[in-house]
Amino acid sequence: MLNNKNIILGVCGSIAAYKSAFLVRLLVKAGANVKVILTQDGANFITPLTLATLSKNPVYTQYFEEETGVWSNHVELGLWADLVIVAPISANTLAKLATGICDNLLTAVYLSAKCPVYVAPAMDLDMWKHEATQNNIQTITGFGNTVIEPGTGELASGLHGAGRMAEPEEIVAFLEHALKKSMPFFGKKVMVTAGPTYEAIDPVRFIGNHSSGKMGFALADELAKLGAEVTLIAGPTSEKSTEALTRIDVISAQDMFNACNANFEQSDVTIMCAAVADYRPKMIAEQKIKKQESDFNLALEKTVDILASMGKIKKPEQILVGFALETNDEENYAKGKLERKNLDLVVLNSLNDKGAGFKSDTNKITIFSRALERTVFDVKSKNEVAKDICNAILKLIK
Template sequence: MNYSLSGKTIILGITGGIAAYKAATLCSRLVGLGASVRVIMTEGATKFISPLTLQTLSRHPVATDVFDERDAAVVQHIDWADAADLVVVAPATANSIAKLAHGIADDMLSTTLLATTAPVLIAPAMNVHMLAHPAVQDNLDTLARRGVRFVESGTGQLACGYVGKGRLAEPDEIVQVVAELLAGPKPLAGKRVLITAGGTIERLDPVRYITNDSSGKMGFALAEEARALGAEVTVVWARTELAPPPVAEVVRVESAQEMYDAVMARLPAMDVVVKAAAVADYRPVQREKVKMKKGPDKLTLELVRNPDILQAIGDWKHEGGGAGANKPYVIGFAAETGDVEGYALDKLRRKRCDLIAANDVSEPGAGFGTDTNILRLFGAEGLVESLPLQSKREAAGRIWRIALARAPGLRAVDGEAGAPRA
């Protein structure tokens, strides 16, 4: 590994799981790359590995008690939180993840995590059934929405005797992610990326509307990954229950027409456009100003076509962009329920996309509202890559890697494709 972490301060949080012993190797690797590592251990962690071991490896005192103030001039957890360039929690138990998700601060590590404004990287480690529990998954999703990054657990023999997902990622894998976050290339630095997300709604009256099941999770994951790669990101988002990620510009819209207007107004300045929103194809011809009252047994609605945003982007790029304007790289999405390849390739060609990410939303784990996806990526030549069931954040990272590999002009000067696994 050619990265240098010289001048970087990393807080290494170690919690009470059997995998705590791996933190010694992780600490040693980070120090070897030049980082200043400050270790915080929970009480449970000290049952598995001695603080003296981490003190020797880090060359700094190890913090275990929030009330053990060694320097009267500072409050230690605030001082460390302010100094950190990155906080790594490895291993992160279900308990520590729950504390961070719900803002509980009852020990040195959880208090420091609430006080820091540095990026946070979590490496979960626990029993396979604990990791899959809805409460744990909800907590992980909550943290992901706040911008916390993860190194996925590995699959293999667990200390409890089970074989499955839940092992702490290997120290060298965690170090690779840390190095890329702090010193790695930012291939989208200086690039402007526009991403649409969520489901548009078309109102019948002030209280009723037509919409779809899009959650916005895939679009937001793509935005978070683009930001991590250095891009200046604009998100145009419609109906979703999620909070948008902290990006350069957030534009809230409701209808397909509003989304069309917001996208087309910003299109000339963009280097990449990702159309991940689920846009209503039709809208009511008549929108009532007051709530419609119950009438006959049958009600007929007359609908009219909405503007096709992806088609307009493709046409603008190839025909109406104008001299000197950017010609953005265009990534579309296709949610299908059959013949995914046929429909995806047809959409890519008709709408002049550079890449299409398609899924069969009838497949378990690939539908609207899930935290996972199963995607097939298509270019002009056909299938580019099939992405198996994985988190939407992981899928987003892979989509960006593929886009960067296929469009070298997207890369920042001296940049290269590659992003931390999330």
């Protein structure tokens, strides 16, 4: 959720400022771009060098550098940020945000920011409980800002109670959850299948296809970025998945069916992108089959039709998306699959289109809706194609 996010971290005068070093480290580890604004009082508790080293960016402390005259453009910083987090925020700075006092760089950036603002208070028990502080909390939340509540424990004064700044891990988890809640697929459980299946002939050989799984993995990653709770069921592939999803590895069509059947009922959206084998050997040899002088015949039987099976048990509120990879009469076959298998959308790939097909980093698709509305897309990277498919699904959700 925080990957590539531009984050302004404000650090105020509090003993909890030492936690800001750990917070910067966690934000950077999560992939965020972090710029720190350190107040004059904050610099009494933690050095700019520490925060600059961890953030990999210069730390801002003043409107301008006295020696060089270089100006820290507060408007530019405010517009750069995807979110602002002040941690720790002192009672003093909290009062300034509530009243609009603008006497340092941090408060100027706050007034210029157009993004969500989060504050993590840190102060002594009596200061936190004081009516003035609680009024200021109500005022800034009324402005649309979010307070990350302080924890309870031993305080710097020796008292025990509320006022401890939330731990860095808690703050990062809070931010990720807040960002996820704003995502269009938040609260949706999505199942995606990807890759080929391998149907064993003997312990060495199998029947398979050229699917790399790239399209399915791109879809799973994009859905996770959009806030979905993703279960990825992957056939044999070298593709890597992100930690933001649940991955189930399978080999055969029967394995994939079993995994799909176990997860389908809980899924709000199911996208069947895998290239499942249509046939498998009737008998699997226990030992490697030796080369014969004459022809070798292999008896095959149909595998389970996973997509059709899901279509039969699909509830009205569930969305089921299938893929059709064709070499001739593509559109008619795709429309037929849409109707026969009770799909809400079918994504057509034609091997006659340049840039489409297995193993490629690009794809060219046509999407048909249940109403047979046809949307044709240009050749794009599979990551961009994934976005187009997700947008089509969002239209159904809305």
